[in-house]
Amino acid sequence: MARVEFERVGYVCDPAETVLDCLSRHGVATPSSCRSGICQTCMLRAVEGVVPAAAQKGLKETLQQQNFFLACACVPESDLNVALPDAQAVPKITARVVEKSQLSPSITRVRLDVADGFAYRPGQFINLGRADGLVRSYSLASVPELENFVELHVQSLANGAMSSWVRDGLSSGDSVTLSEPLGGCFYVKGQPEQPLLLVGTGSGLAPLYAVARDALAQGHRGAIWLYHGSSRPDGLYLADELRGLSAKYSNLHYVPCVSRGEPLPGIAQGRASDIALREHPDLKGWRVFLCGHAEMVQEAKMAVFMAGVSMREIHADAFVHAAAA
Numbered sequence: 001m002a003r004v005e006f007e008r009v010g011y012v013c014d015p016a017e018t019v020l021d022c023l024s025r026h027g028v029a030t031p032s033s034c035r036s037g038i039c040q041t042c043m044l045r046a047v048e049g050v051v052p053a054a055a056q057k058g059l060k061e062t063l064q065q066q067n068f069f070l071a072c073a074c075v076p077e078s079d080l081n082v083a084l085p086d087a088q089a090v091p092k093i094t095a096r097v098v099e100k101s102q103l104s105p106s107i108t109r110v111r112l113d114v115a116d117g118f119a120y121r122p123g124q125f126i127n128l129g130r131a132d133g134l135v136r137s138y139s140l141a142s143v144p145e146l147e148n149f150v151e152l153h154v155q156s157l158a159n160g161a162m163s164s165w166v167r168d169g170l171s172s173g174d175s176v177t178l179s180e181p182l183g184g185c186f187y188v189k190g191q192p193e194q195p196l197l198l199v200g201t202g203s204g205l206a207p208l209y210a211v212a213r214d215a216l217a218q219g220h221r222g223a224i225w226l227y228h229g230s231s232r233p234d235g236l237y238l239a240d241e242l243r244g245l246s247a248k249y250s251n252l253h254y255v256p257c258v259s260r261g262e263p264l265p266g267i268a269q270g271r272a273s274d275i276a277l278r279e280h281p282d283l284k285g286w287r288v289f290l291c292g293h294a295e296m297v298q299e300a301k302m303a304v305f306m307a308g309v310s311m312r313e314i315h316a317d318a319f320v321h322a323a324a325a
Contacts, residue, residue: 002076005048006030006083013076019044019055020071030084035072042071045088049080060312062184065121088180091129093118097174098149100166104237106156107203108167111142111149114178120144121186122210123289125317128152128162129177136162139291139317140181141206143214150178153206153237157321185289185317187215191222197288198226199276199300202235204292207317209238211289216249224249225280229257229272229292233264255279273300277307284308287315294318 002013004022013022020042023030033041037058046067055074056064068085099111120126125139142151154166170176185207187196196215198208205228212226230236235258242254257272258264268275273296280286288304290297297318304314 003079004076005079005081016075018072019074019076019080019082023071030071032072037070037073040070043068043085044071044074044082045069045085047081047083049076049082050078051080052077060184060315061188061190062121062186062315065188066184089127089182091127091135091177091179093178093180095150095176095178097170097172097176100170100172103153105234107235107237108154108156108163109141110152110154110166110170112152112176112178114150118150118178118181120150120181122214123186123207123317124181124183125185125207126150126152126181127179129179130162130165134162134165137182139183139185139203139207139210141210143210143217145217146213151206153203155203160321183317185211185291185315187211187218187220189218189220191287192220193222195223195286196220196225197276197280197283197286197304198224199229199273199288199290199292199296200227201229201272201292201296202319204228204317204319205238207291208289209242212252213245216245216252221251224252225255225276226253227255227257227268227272227276229259229275229296231258231260233258233261233267236267271296273303276300277303280307282308287313289315289317291317292319294320 004011011026031041033039051069055069095112095114098113101109103109122143125137127135127137129135138152141153154163156163156167200208236256246252246254257268257275259271263269288309290300297316301316
């Protein structure tokens with residue numbers, strides 16, 4: 001019989017008993033609803049142990065690779081240490097600032113040195129913690145196979161408590177705390193010829209910059225179209241780096257977009273998502289990544305679905321700003 005550990009307490013599963021039934025029998029309350037593997041309310045994460053394939057049926061591949069599973073469908077074949085999906089969200093990993101610079105008037109790049117063992121997928125996000133307990137979420141723009149630091153792009157907000165501190169108060173050598181990596185906005189290899197569409201606004205470029213470079217590093221051969229939008233030209237950052245990557249890799253296409261003002265050479269005029277859909281009206285068989293302003297992400301998610309993209313192939317990261325201090 002397998003043993004299931006949850007919140008440092010172990011429980012023995014009866015033969016053919018699911019993790020959900022085992023925990024319920026021992027009086028442990030975890031979220032659940034349909035108990036038939038459809039609603040996904042009972043999703044847990046395996047911190048240690050091997051999850052049976054049947055327990056991950058119906059989950060996105062990005063969730064499967066992070067060891068998420070459905071407790072109602074998981075009959076453990078060996079011991080498991082499990083946790084709630086949000087248990088990894090608390091900042092408790094110490095990191096040190098090794099570099100800080102301005103990528104644009106509103107984007108601060110922060111590079112962090114994190115202890116060995118901090119494993120993440122390019123494009124995921126972390127919760128960044130300050131000493132006084134303030135916490136905000138930021139995407140990871142770095143690629144561990146290419147860089148020995150963790151990179152964040154922090155967009156300055158008017159009266160933003162964390163972003164103002166990062167821009168004006170954080171210095172090289174300072175310590176911060178990070179959560180474990182979160183989110184499923186990352187590249188999964190296995191379909192190297194599949195075309196990829198990446199659309200982002202503002203600092204939503206951070207995860208897309210990571211996803212594109214990770215895909216190229218892993219030998220992706222299909223077309224990669226990256227559309228980055230801003231209301232003004234000075235909001236377009238890393239443009240030279242992305243143009244350089246496009247020159248190096250023939251399958252990478254970078255399209256900077258500005259939604260206001262007069263058209264400028266080399267910059268598309270209009271909203272990034274509108275331009276992307278206009279240039280690629282049929283997206284059947286594509287994989288799509290949408291990051292940035294929440295309204296754009298929600299609208300674009302519906303638009304790309306209507307253009308033929310399977311919901312399993314849509315990876316979205318909507319940025320919702322916390323209330324200003």
